[in-house]
Amino acid sequence: MSAYIAPLSDMRFLLHELIGLDEIAQLPGFEEATPDLVDAVLDEAGKFAGDVLAPLNKPGDTQGCRFANHAVTTPDGFPQAYRRFIDGGWTMLACDPAHGGQGLPAVVATPVEEMWHAANMGFALCQMLTRGAIEAIHLCGSEELKQRYLTKMVSGEWTGTMNLTEPQAGSDLSAVRTRAVPEGDHHRLFGSKIFITYGEHDFTENIIHLVLARTQDAPEGVKGLSLFVVPKFMVNPDGSLGDRNDVYCVSLEHKLGIHASPTAMLAFGDNGGAAGYLVGEENRGLQYMFIMMNAARFSVGLQGVAIADRAYQDALSYAKERVQGTEAGVRGGDKVPIIHHQDVRRMLMSMKAQVEAMRALAYFTAASLDKATHHPDAEERARHQAFADLMIPVVKGWSTEASIDVASTGIQIQGGMGYVEETGAAQYWRDARITTIYEGTTGIQANDLVGRKIAREKGATAKAVIAAMKATDRRLAEVSGADFSAIRSALSDGVKALDEATGWIVDTYPSDVKAVSAGAVPFLKLFGIVAGGWQMAHAALVAQAKLGMGDGGDQSFYQAKISTARFYADHILSQAPGLRHAVVRGAAGVMALEEDQF
Numbered sequence: 021m022s023a024y025i026a027p028l029s030d031m032r033f034l035l036h037e038l039i040g041l042d043e044i045a046q047l048p049g050f051e052e053a054t055p056d057l058v059d060a061v062l063d064e065a066g067k068f069a070g071d072v073l074a075p076l077n078k079p080g081d082t083q084g085c086r087f088a089n090h091a092v093t094t095p096d097g098f099p100q101a102y103r104r105f106i107d108g109g110w111t112m113l114a115c116d117p118a119h120g121g122q123g124l125p126a127v128v129a130t131p132v133e134e135m136w137h138a139a140n141m142g143f144a145l146c147q148m149l150t151r152g153a154i155e156a157i158h159l160c161g162s163e164e165l166k167q168r169y170l171t172k173m174v175s176g177e178w179t180g181t182m183n184l185t186e187p188q189a190g191s192d193l194s195a196v197r198t199r200a201v202p203e204g205d206h207h208r209l210f211g212s213k214i215f216i217t218y219g220e221h222d223f224t225e226n227i228i229h230l231v232l233a234r235t236q237d238a239p240e241g242v243k244g245l246s247l248f249v250v251p252k253f254m255v256n257p258d259g260s261l262g263d264r265n266d267v268y269c270v271s272l273e274h275k276l277g278i279h280a281s282p283t284a285m286l287a288f289g290d291n292g293g294a295a296g297y298l299v300g301e302e303n304r305g306l307q308y309m310f311i312m313m314n315a316a317r318f319s320v321g322l323q324g325v326a327i328a329d330r331a332y333q334d335a336l337s338y339a340k341e342r343v344q345g346t347e348a349g350v351r352g353g354d355k356v357p358i359i360h361h362q363d364v365r366r367m368l369m370s371m372k373a374q375v376e377a378m379r380a381l382a383y384f385t386a387a388s389l390d391k392a393t394h395h396p397d398a399e400e401r402a403r404h405q406a407f408a409d410l411m412i413p414v415v416k417g418w419s420t421e422a423s424i425d426v427a428s429t430g431i432q433i434q435g436g437m438g439y440v441e442e443t444g445a446a447q448y449w450r451d452a453r454i455t456t457i458y459e460g461t462t463g464i465q466a467n468d469l470v471g472r473k474i475a476r477e478k479g480a481t482a483k484a485v486i487a488a489m490k491a492t493d494r495r496l497a498e499v500s501g502a503d504f505s506a507i508r509s510a511l512s513d514g515v516k517a518l519d520e521a522t523g524w525i526v527d528t529y530p531s532d533v534k535a536v537s538a539g540a541v542p543f544l545k546l547f548g549i550v551a552g553g554w555q556m557a558h559a560a561l562v563a564q565a566k567l568g569m570g571d572g573g574d575q576s577f578y579q580a581k582i583s584t585a586r587f588y589a590d591h592i593l594s595q596a597p598g599l600r601h602a603v604v605r606g607a608a609g610v611m612a613l614e615e616d617q618f
Contacts, residue, residue, distance in 0.1 A: 153180025418548025
């Protein structure tokens with residue numbers, strides 16, 4: 021397993037040259053996000069990720085978490101690293117200054133979070149869920165709840181979780197049975213929750229659980245769910261900790277990957293009921309929980325980017341060091357590192373191109389999240405929120421699915437050594453594998469995309485994005501050369517395929533939702549590949565402009581951007597027409613067999 025080196029050059033290129041951080045910094049509340057400050061934050065985050073978190077990644081995977089007497093012990097070194105993490109102020113980065121946060125833009129916090137997940141995803145999951153819990157309480161909780169919990173959650177002194185599913189429910193939250201019985205100024209909760217990330221750990225003295233439950237006489241289904249704050253330890257009026265609440269970890273899951281992250285089953289109310297405090301109004305819990313879920317879905321998409329990049333770095337390091345065979349067409353030549361072999365080059369370029377496309381799309385979406393919350397014009401806020409809402413299932417579903425392929429390719433490059441656990445390459449695949457499942461499977465993301473995000477608004481936002489893609493195509497037409505001709509040709513074909521598939525969904529959904537659902541996942545992949553190609557084309561145009569200036573920084577970096585965009589166009593974006601066919605024509609095959617014919 022090679023050392024982790026944060027890809028700061030690409031991160032800075034995206035922030036400063038592709039997205040335009042200077043524009044974000046002009047939004048009200050973001051004035052302190054100057055280039056110098058942001059670069060300093062990225063530098064320090066890169067050092068912490070590489071020097072503190074990455075060395076714990078493989079030992080944490082090997083050792084895993086231990087459970088005894090309702091308590092969880094995380095791998096050696098993890099609690100100490102967490103203490104250094106909060107001492108460095110990393111939990112506060114994008115949080116509201118009203119509760120002690122630094123108030124930096126999401127587009128700045130995004131590359132920092134990518135570094136945490138790339139260096140040590142098992143460690144980073146704790147903060148990911150805490151941030152979602154903070155957001156839900158901040159936006160939906162009473163002033164009393166905010167005052168009681170947020171300052172210490174923002175500082176990292178306490179962590180947070182989200183508790184949705186139960187043994188009988190899975191992804192069907194309408195089947196949630198956890199009960200909430202009123203008692204004075206709070207409720208008593210009775211039930212159990214499964215798959216709770218960092219539901220119990222030894223990082224902090226308190227854990228703040230956000231829990232979906234049903235109050236008495238609540239309607240059936242998801243409309244009867246309410247959201248509650250359930251602390252591990254009760255909090256006294258002066259902020260000190262009181263008695264242990266009636267919520268306990270009863271087991272840990274034994275998982276394929278992310279062994280360093282404790283995934284708990286929690287029991288509520290075995291000894292009289294767990295005290296819980298209602299967030300917002302009764303029966304609106306799922307609406308509030310979606311705040312956490314959307315934040316988590318974006319972050320899981322970012323995990324896909326991060327783990328794919330870590331797998332790429334590891335495979336690249338191996339390919340440069342592993343000497344085997346001679347170069348094709350060279351008779352009697354010396355043995356060479358395998359990076360000289362064409363198929364290894366193809367695999368490395370596939371990894372690199374997909375990572376860069378996924379990263380660009382994620383950062384571009386984060387910039388829209390900033391504009392959706394801080395732009396002074398209401399119409400612009402609404403437009404950017406609609407774009408972010410459309411892209412979050414794409415970022416989550418496409419990036420995570422691609423990360424599995426990228427990590428698998430990394431194993432392939434390392435051959436037999438990649439198959440051996442001791443080298444570390446297999447861990448990236450194992451860790452990536454869950455990302456397409458938790459926080460909503462790829463199928464759930466795809467059906468959300470085609471139903472709630474496209475059919476419901478008759479494709480309005482998707483068509484606006486496609487129009488922006490076509491504008492990039494027109495810019496490509498103004499640049500000469502074989503690389504840009506190839507990029508433009510593939511992007512044009514890809515946008516055409518996406519446009520036709522989107523139109524088919526809008527037309528077909530009202531009369532044949534099953535046909536649309538049958539092609540939802542191929543459509544999500546189509547959208548991701550084309551959107552990624554759009555960003556790669558944009559990056560190539562920026563790089564070409566810099567090369568034309570003659571003094572535009574690292575000329576080799578900019579040329580590599582163009583070459584990588586060309587590879588993406590020829591090898592990845594070229595898949596779009598086939599995916600369009602699967603979306604529009606594939607339903608008949610999906611539904612052809614009777615159940616007893618399988």
